[in-house]
Amino acid sequence: MEETSMEEHEQTLETEVAPALIAVHPTQQSVAAAVGSDLRVFILEEGCSVALVDDSAGPLHKDSIRAIRYGAKGRLFVSAGDDKLVKIWSTNSWRCICTVSSEKRVSALAISNDGLFVCFADKFGVVWVVDLDGSHENQPLVNKKAVPLLAHYCSIITSLEFSAEGRFIISADRDSKIRVTVFPKKPLDGAHEIQSFCLGHTEFVSCLAFVYSSDCPEGFLVSGSGDSTVRLWDLTSGSLLDIFEVGAEDLYSLMEQNRRAIQPSLIYVPLLMAR
Amino acid sequence: MLEQESNSTISKTTRLPRKRFYRARAHSNPLSDSHFPVPISPNQVDYPLHYPQLFPSSDQVDGSKKIQFADIGCGFGGLLISLSTLFPETLMIGMELRDKVTEYVKERILALRIANPGQYQNVSVVRTNSMKYIPNYFEKGQLSKMFFLFPDPHFKEKNHRRRVISPHLLDEYAYALGVGGIIYTITDVEELGEWMKSCLDGHPMFEALTHEELEADPVVKLLSSATEEGQKVARNGGQTFQAVYRRIARCL
Numbered sequence: 445m446e447e448t449s450m451e452e453h454e455q456t457l458e459t460e461v462a463p464a465l466i467a468v469h470p471t472q473q474s475v476a477a478a479v480g481s482d483l484r485v486f487i488l489e490e491g492c493s494v495a496l497v498d499d500s501a502g503p504l505h506k507d508s509i510r511a512i513r514y515g516a517k518g519r520l521f522v523s524a525g526d527d528k529l530v531k532i533w534s535t536n537s538w539r540c541i542c543t544v545s546s547e548k549r550v551s552a553l554a555i556s557n558d559g560l561f562v563c564f565a566d567k568f569g570v571v572w573v574v575d576l577d578g579s580h581e582n583q584p585l586v587n588k589k590a591v592p593l594l595a596h597y598c599s600i601i602t603s604l605e606f607s608a609e610g611r612f613i614i615s616a617d618r619d620s621k622i623r624v625t626v627f628p629k630k631p632l633d634g635a636h637e638i639q640s641f642c643l644g645h646t647e648f649v650s651c652l653a654f655v656y657s658s659d660c661p662e663g664f665l666v667s668g669s670g671d672s673t674v675r676l677w678d679l680t681s682g683s684l685l686d687i688f689e690v691g692a693e694d695l696y697s698l699m700e701q702n703r704r705a706i707q708p709s710l711i712y713v714p715l716l717m718a719r
Numbered sequence: 720m721l722e723q724e725s726n727s728t729i730s731k732t733t734r735l736p737r738k739r740f741y742r743a744r745a746h747s748n749p750l751s752d753s754h755f756p757v758p759i760s761p762n763q764v765d766y767p768l769h770y771p772q773l774f775p776s777s778d779q780v781d782g783s784k785k786i787q788f789a790d791i792g793c794g795f796g797g798l799l800i801s802l803s804t805l806f807p808e809t810l811m812i813g814m815e816l817r818d819k820v821t822e823y824v825k826e827r828i829l830a831l832r833i834a835n836p837g838q839y840q841n842v843s844v845v846r847t848n849s850m851k852y853i854p855n856y857f858e859k860g861q862l863s864k865m866f867f868l869f870p871d872p873h874f875k876e877k878n879h880r881r882r883v884i885s886p887h888l889l890d891e892y893a894y895a896l897g898v899g900g901i902i903y904t905i906t907d908v909e910e911l912g913e914w915m916k917s918c919l920d921g922h923p924m925f926e927a928l929t930h931e932e933l934e935a936d937p938v939v940k941l942l943s944s945a946t947e948e949g950q951k952v953a954r955n956g957g958q959t960f961q962a963v964y965r966r967i968a969r970c971l
Binding site for chain 2: 595645646
């Protein structure tokens, strides 16, 4: 997978472009693509693009977008990146219903499954949470404040995921660690109870995904890493269940299929089935 | 050329390492990425390396005996040395960021082991950044005591996030400590003492020990007397501020 580290980006601002991102609506109703600071949405059924409405001054995002995401229910869409703004959109009207300011650049995003909370991680390893509090398109633009939820000390968080039913929030960082934290009933007070750490990767963890099966509705956590392995984890104990070594050829074909798509479950399910 | 007594790093009379050859600045930047090996996970911690007499070979690491005390920022090892004989059946480890200081503690433990056969086999030291790698060394609930003695105050407001006791890091310490485990902190900097106390008060998984419990715990007295830093504070007639808390189960 193409790796663009934050440090490299800082040094070569003129020549480097943030990797393009793709996100797909849970019911495949629409697709969002972000290239640099540009964000575009296409309605697949109608085969046309949508004009995004953002009441704040200036272009939608002023700097490279680093993460985009649809909510599990498909009603919300979030985008964030180097301009330190987290924009929350309603997928009905494609209007920006909320803009949250971050102190640092944003590296990862997640929306809780019930659509009530948006979590984002900044460059210093702090994960913040915003309470959406039933915001929807009819309300005027509300600027919400985020509170810190948890932190990976001095580590850039590369991926954030909620588990099924939102019981846990999983955060992965560039120091090869994956932390599984209990997502509390009152997230604004912080998520202090760590359920487990999934340790085993020897390089940065690049992405996380969930795989569900009939005999395990809670799902298994799958992670991809710079150490060229894909690993399967048990969330509750943090133990490693399985490991898949990705050869150089497999990696190339993966890149061709899903250029930085944030639907890693599509990549990993075929891999797991190939074993 | 003959090696002079005064140039030797190990004293010929006491066989203990001489501190003046291991001088290091009190401050070390925890944000810098030093290059030291870190275990990928707690089952990769090298028990035979640290406790050779108790784990003669790698085959015998069955996981029944694990490290239970951790001295975070152990400095020159004063506390660990005292704890080693007070709790001879418990495995304990010091974590220190500074290279030279870690070497000093290693030499000190080695010398004590030679001079006192059978003793000090339960104590060791490792050079690491405990603010990043605690979960790599300790499983969930493995520790029963954690020590933070005279940590770096990081006075400037912008550096407060480098403090070893902080609301976010307490999540990790709560993870490593078993329910009922105790966290001991002490400092001679009043503002830092208040900071640490308020972080612990504000964390849902820690509660303060009562006055009676503090009196009853033999370790509490060691906090100010056993370390080189503590002894220096006492010599200078300074005041110390301690906060000792117990890890409790989360009440939802």
